[in-house]
Amino acid sequence: MAFENPSRDEIKELLRSAGNIAVVGLSDKPDRTSYMVSEAMQSRGYRIIPVNPRADEILGEKCYAKLADIPEPVDIVNVFRRSEYCGEVAKEAAEIKAKVLWLQLGVVSDEAAQIGEEHGMTVIMDRCIKVEDSILLGKEQR
Template sequence: MHDDWRANLVESPEEVRAIARAAKRVAVLGIKTEKQSGQPAFYVAAALQRAGVEILPVPVYYPEVTEILGARVARRVADVPGPIDIVDVFRRSEDVPAHLDDLLAAKPKCVWLQSGIRNDQVAETLARAGIRVVQDRCLMVEHRIALAGG
């Protein structure tokens, strides 16, 4: 019965929205700073924060930055204190595998690859580890639909 890991690959709109709706603490891997506020890797997190979600910033660049959106920066997802509902990933599909060990160590409930991001090998590894995976969806959009009762 080892095929049950496939249930962790979340595809149905209802399940996707249920995950988005339930998220209270979201680590944003690859978050940009206020200086890049026009980019999705910043404004998606800002919109979620305005909607009441706690944002845990994990930038890949900007070594000098210690706070984003008023929250303390962690350099690795595994360094974020406390439980994580979703790790929202803003990295190119080919850059995602470099974060796999960190994601596995962090043990979030869900790893969410943003719109345009898909890596089936990483998704399978995470799913087999008991972590739910959403690929190629925008968390901000799905969260809005979920809150609107969609």
């Protein structure tokens, strides 16, 4: 069966109930898409946890080298990595019992989707979390 993203209503509820969002591949460079998207989500009230082994702090938050290093629960793992790395990220997300595996716009991995689904995660691929938040929640307060 071909992969299908959840319905817009389901995505809206996932965003509404999201606590911590771990961002894998979050750059410390303000001109990068991962930084701009995460900064916008943070300004909307989401808690962003950077996952980048080459930085100590991004957006005022402590960075972690890998998902397993994060000392608190993670609701959404938002991935800004090339598709070929997403299977491994999905395995790490499963290990920390994340609820959602979100592959950003342009990122698709059947392997990651299969791993995520096998571990009970909701999987979203090839969608921008910031765009979905803007469309589905708009000016709604978090």
